[in-house]
Amino acid sequence: MSARVLIVEDDPDLRGLLRTMLAMEGLDVDEAPHGRAALDSMQRRRPDLILLDMRMPIMDGWAFCRELDRQGDRPKVIVLTAAADPAERAAEVRADGWLGKPFEYKALLTAVERVLRQVTYGS
Numbered sequence: 001m002s003a004r005v006l007i008v009e010d011d012p013d014l015r016g017l018l019r020t021m022l023a024m025e026g027l028d029v030d031e032a033p034h035g036r037a038a039l040d041s042m043q044r045r046r047p048d049l050i051l052l053d054m055r056m057p058i059m060d061g062w063a064f065c066r067e068l069d070r071q072g073d074r075p076k077v078i079v080l081t082a083a084a085d086p087a088e089r090a091a092e093v094r095a096d097g098w099l100g101k102p103f104e105y106k107a108l109l110t111a112v113e114r115v116l117r118q119v120t121y122g123s
Helices: 012-024 035-044 061-071 086-092 105-121
Strands: 004-008 028-032 049-053 076-081 097-100
Touching (some): 004 035, 012 105, 028 035, 049 105, 076 086, 076 105, 086 097
Parallel strands (some): 004 028
């Protein structure tokens, strides 16, 4: 895999773990602790994929996605959530995928690869 991923997660330990796992797979990884910082990061480097926590301080996942929609040219998004129904959270923001927390390494890679194939092949 060779793509740029932006991790938007307020838990620094999980953010660091995600960064390590994705970098080991050859991905170019940026990170942000909340939606506002993620928008600032995107001004510098546009990601192909965003891994998005929904509940964060300053700007949560719902507000972040509304701003992405307002700006247009939205990257692919995978929602990361501990909610009882992660698919519902993903549908609320029109995400391209979801992972329920906690998740396994293989599930993360499968979700990321599936969505990045959509970027590569324009699906």
